[in-house]
Amino acid sequence: xxxxxxxxxxxxxxxxxxxxxxxxxxxxxxxxxxxxxxxxxxxxxxxxxxxxxxxxxxxxxxxxxxxxxxxxxxxxxxxxxxxxxxxxxxxxxxxxxxxxxxxxxxxxxxxxxxxxxxxxxxxxxxxxxxxxxxxxxxxxxxxxxxxxxxxxxxxxxxxxxxxxxxxxxxxxxxxxxxxxxxxxxxxxxxxxxxxxxxxxxxxxxxxxxxxxxxxxxxxxxxxxxxxxxxxxxxxxxxxxxxxxxxxxxxxxxxxxxxxxxxxxxxxxxxxxxxxxxxxxxxxxxxxxxxxxxxxxxxxxxxxxxxxxxxxxxxxxxxxxxxxxxx
Amino acid sequence: xxxxxxxxxxxxxxxxxxxxxxxxxxxxxxxxxxxxxxxxxxxxxxxxxxxxxxxxxxxxxxxxxxxxxxxxxxxxxxxxxxxxxxxxxxxxxxxxxxxxxxxxxxxxxxxxxxxxxxxxxxxxxxxxxxxxxxxxxxxxxxxxxxxxxxxxxxxxxxxxxxxxxxxxxxxxxxxxxxxxxxxxxxxxxxxxxxxxxxxxxxxxxxxxxxxxxxxxxxxxxxxxxxxxxxxxxxxxxxxxxxxxxxxxxxxxxxxxxxxxxxxxxxxxxxxxxxxxxxxxxxxxxxxxxxxxxxxxxxxxxxxxxxxxxxxxxxxxxxxxxxxxxx
DNA sequence: CTGAAAGCGCTTACAG
DNA sequence: CTGAAAGCGCTTACAG
Numbered sequence: 074x075x076x077x078x079x080x081x082x083x084x085x086x087x088x089x090x091x092x093x094x095x096x097x098x099x100x101x102x103x104x105x106x107x108x109x110x111x112x113x114x115x116x117x118x119x120x121x122x123x124x125x126x127x128x129x130x131x132x133x134x135x136x137x138x139x140x141x142x143x144x145x146x147x148x149x150x151x152x153x154x155x156x157x158x159x160x161x162x163x164x165x166x167x168x169x170x171x172x173x174x175x176x177x178x179x180x181x182x183x184x185x186x187x188x189x190x191x192x193x194x195x196x197x198x199x200x201x202x203x204x205x206x207x208x209x210x211x212x213x214x215x216x217x218x219x220x221x222x223x224x225x226x227x228x229x230x231x232x233x234x235x236x237x238x239x240x241x242x243x244x245x246x247x248x249x250x251x252x253x254x255x256x257x258x259x260x261x262x263x264x265x266x267x268x269x270x271x272x273x274x275x276x277x278x279x280x281x282x283x284x285x286x287x288x289x290x291x292x293x294x295x296x297x298x299x300x301x302x303x304x305x306x307x308x309x310x311x312x313x314x315x316x317x318x319x320x321x322x323x324x325x326x327x328x329x330x331x332x333x334x335x336x337x338x339x340x341x342x343x344x345x346x347x348x349x350x351x352x353x354x355x356x357x358x359x360x361x362x363x364x365x366x367x368x369x370x371x372x373x374x375x376x377x378x379x380x381x382x383x384x385x386x387x388x389x390x391x392x393x394x395x396x397x398x399x
Numbered sequence: 400x401x402x403x404x405x406x407x408x409x410x411x412x413x414x415x416x417x418x419x420x421x422x423x424x425x426x427x428x429x430x431x432x433x434x435x436x437x438x439x440x441x442x443x444x445x446x447x448x449x450x451x452x453x454x455x456x457x458x459x460x461x462x463x464x465x466x467x468x469x470x471x472x473x474x475x476x477x478x479x480x481x482x483x484x485x486x487x488x489x490x491x492x493x494x495x496x497x498x499x500x501x502x503x504x505x506x507x508x509x510x511x512x513x514x515x516x517x518x519x520x521x522x523x524x525x526x527x528x529x530x531x532x533x534x535x536x537x538x539x540x541x542x543x544x545x546x547x548x549x550x551x552x553x554x555x556x557x558x559x560x561x562x563x564x565x566x567x568x569x570x571x572x573x574x575x576x577x578x579x580x581x582x583x584x585x586x587x588x589x590x591x592x593x594x595x596x597x598x599x600x601x602x603x604x605x606x607x608x609x610x611x612x613x614x615x616x617x618x619x620x621x622x623x624x625x626x627x628x629x630x631x632x633x634x635x636x637x638x639x640x641x642x643x644x645x646x647x648x649x650x651x652x653x654x655x656x657x658x659x660x661x662x663x664x665x666x667x668x669x670x671x672x673x674x675x676x677x678x679x680x681x682x683x684x685x686x687x688x689x690x691x692x693x694x695x696x697x698x699x700x701x702x703x704x705x706x707x708x709x710x711x712x713x714x715x716x717x718x719x720x721x722x723x724x725x
Numbered sequence: 726c727t728g729a730a731a732g733c734g735c736t737t738a739c740a741g
Numbered sequence: 742c743t744g745a746a747a748g749c750g751c752t753t754a755c756a757g
Contacts (some may be wrong), residue, residue: 083734083735084734085734085735094745095734096743096744096746100742103736106736106737108742109743113742113743127519128734129733129735130522131521131522131735132461133734134457135455135458135734135735136737137735137736137737137749140457142500150476151479151482151486156482160477160503163502164503172517173500174498176489177486177493191498194453194454195456214451292676324677325676325677325681350618351618351651353650353654353679354655407750409750409751410750410752419727419728421750421751421752422727422752422753423728425752426752432752432753435726439727455751456751457750458751460733461749462751462752462753463733463752
C-alpha cells in the first residue's frame with residue numbers, strides 16, 4: 074500500500090486522508106504536545122502508513138528552530154584516538170535522537186574554521202570541536218552550544234573537556250623508573266603547544282632524562298626517526314611517547330631493525346587507544362578516559378545536567394614497558 | 400561591527416539595511432542565478448558583513464529541495480577499514496560543498512535500517528551505505544540516490560561499489576605458494592555470506608588447503624583463536640586472513656606466544672588498510688583500492704558522470720609473508 | 726537589473 | 742480534543 078510516487082507525501086496529505094487537520098496529525102506523529110483522541114490517532118496512523126508518510130525534518134527544523142543535528146569537527150577520523158572519541162560522541166548523540174555531522178579538519182586551523190562556519194550555517198543544535206593544537210579563533214557571534222575536546226584555542230570562553238596530560242606523563246615516567254630506568258626519553262610532537270605541549274612540559278618537570286625526540290603525529294614519521302637512531306645505535310633505553318600513533322611507529326621500526334621491545338627499548342605511550350592493546354608487543358599506556366570524555370562533551374552540548382568530570386588517566390601495564398602481563 | 404544579539408540576522412535584515420529586496424540579497428549571497436549590479440552587490444555585501452549575516456541553510460533546504468547533506472552509514476567507524484573508506488567519502492562530499500552525516504550501525508541490520516530512515520527523514524541528498532553482511536532490506540519508497548559499498552543486501556536495485564574479493568584471495572594464496580607453501584589455511588568470519596563469504600569461496604576454489612579457521616571480525620577474537628592453536632601446536636604454517644583486523648589479532652597472539660612471523664607462520668591479509676603497514680612485522684596484504692572505491696561511491700550519489708570502476712586489489716609484499724622488503 | 730509575493734512542509738499559538 | 746491559519750527564512754518564478 075506504500076505510495077510509490079516520487080512526490081513526497083506531506084502532513085497535509087495524511088490529514089486529508091484521515092479527515093482531520095495538519096495540527097492533529099503533527100500531534101500524533103510527534104506524540105504531543107497536545108493530546109489526541111484514541112480513535113483519531115488510529116485513523117491518522119493508518120493514513121500515514123497507507124501513504125508511506127515520512128516526516129520532513131528540514132521543514133520541522135525551520136519551524137521549530139531545532140535541526141536535531143550536532144556538528145563534530147575532528148582533525149582526522151582515521152586516527153584511532155579521534156576515531157574512538159568520535160564514535161562515542163556519535164553514539165551519545167544518536168541516543169539523544171539527533172544526527173551527527175562529521176567534518177575532518179586535517180589538523181588545519183583554516184579548515185577547522187570553515188567547518189565550524191558551515192555547520193553553524195546548517196543550524197546544528199550543538200558543536201563539538203576536537204581541536205588540534207595551533208587552531209586559533211573559531212566562529213563567534215552565535216549562540217550554538219559549543220564544547221572543545223582535547224584542546225581549546227587560547228582566549229575562548231567555550232567549555233573544554235580534556236584528559237589530565239600531566240598526570241599521564243608522570244605515571245608513565247614513574248612506571249619506567251620502577252623498572253629501573255634512570256633515564257627516560259620523550260618522543261614529542263613538532264610543536265610545544267596544545268595537549269602534547271603539556272605532556273612535554275610534564276616530562277621536563279619530571280626531570281627524567283635529557284633525550285628529547287620529536288616527530289610528526291604519524292606512524293611513518295616516528296618509524297623513520299627510530300630507524301635513524303637504530304642504525305646509529307643512538308637509541309635510548311626507555312621512552313615515553315606523546316601519542317599512540319607515534320608509539321606504533323616506534324614498534325614498527327624496532328621490529329624492522331632488530332630492536333627488542335622492551336629489552337633494548339622500553340616504551341610507554343600516553344593515549345591508550347583501543348589499538349594499543351593489539352600491537353606486538355602490546356603497548357603499555359596511560360589510558361585516557363576517551364569514552365567518558367566523549368560522554369561529557371555530548372552531555373554539555375545536549376544540555377544534560379549530570380556531566381561529571383572524567384576520571385584521570387590510569388596506567389595500563391602491558392608488555393612494551395617490561396611488565397610480563399598477559 | 401558584528402551583531403551580537405542572539406536573534407539571528409535574516410536575509411530580510413540585510414535587504415533592509417542595503418535598501419534592496421530579499422531576492423537581490425539571495426542572488427548576491429548565492430552568486431546567482433540572476434546577475435546583480437556591481438554597486439548593489441557591494442552594498443549587500445557590506446550590509447551582510449556589518450550585520451554578521453550567516454545563511455540559514457535549513458530554510459534554503461526547505462525552499463530549494465536540497466539539504467546539501469549526505470548520509471553515510473558505516474558498521475563501525477573505529478574499524479580502520481571503514482574509517483579509511485569513510486574519511487575518503489567525507490572528503491569527496493566536502494569538496495562538493497556538502498556535509499556528511501555519519502551513523503554507526505554496529506553491524507546490526509536493525510540499526511542500519513533505522514539509520515537510513517532517520518537520514519531520509521533529514522532529507523539527505525544522497526545515501527552511502529557501507530553495509531555489513533547480513534543486513535537485509537533497507538528503506539525503500541524514496542528517490543534519494545543510494546549506493547552500497549562493500550556489500551549490497553540481496554534483491555536491491557541500488558548500485559554497488561565493491562572490491563574484487565575473489566582476486567584478492569587468489570593473489571594472496573598464489574603469493575604464499577610462491578614462498579613454497581603447499582598448504583595455505585584461511586581465517587574466515589563467522590558466516591558464509593557477504594564479502595567475506597566471497598573471500599572464503601575464493602579460498603575454497605583455489606584448493607589451497609584444508610584448514611579453515613573462523614573468528615569474529617575483531618582483533619580480540621582472532622588473537623584468542625591463535626593463542627588457542629599456539630598452545631596446542633596446531634597452527635598452520637601459512638595463513639590468509641579475511642580482514643586486517645583479524646590479521647592484527649593473529650600478529651598480537653603470535654608475539655605473545657613466541658610464534659615467529661613469518662618463519663613459523665606466514666600471513667597475508669585481504670584488506671590492506673593503512674594500518675597494515677605499521678604492524679610488527681609489517682603485514683603483506685592484497686590491498687583494496689579503498690580511496691577509489693570511496694570516490695566512486697561519492698560520485699554516484701553526487702551525480703558526477705566519470706565514475707570509473709576502481710582498480711582491482713593488488714598484492715603489497717611486506718614482511719609477514721616471508722618477503723624481505725623494507 | 727530589481728522588487729513584490731508565493732510557497733517549501735512543518736509546528737504552534739489561538740480560538741473554539 | 743480539534744481546526745484554521747500564521748509563520749520559520751529562504752529561493753524562485755513572475756512582472757516590471
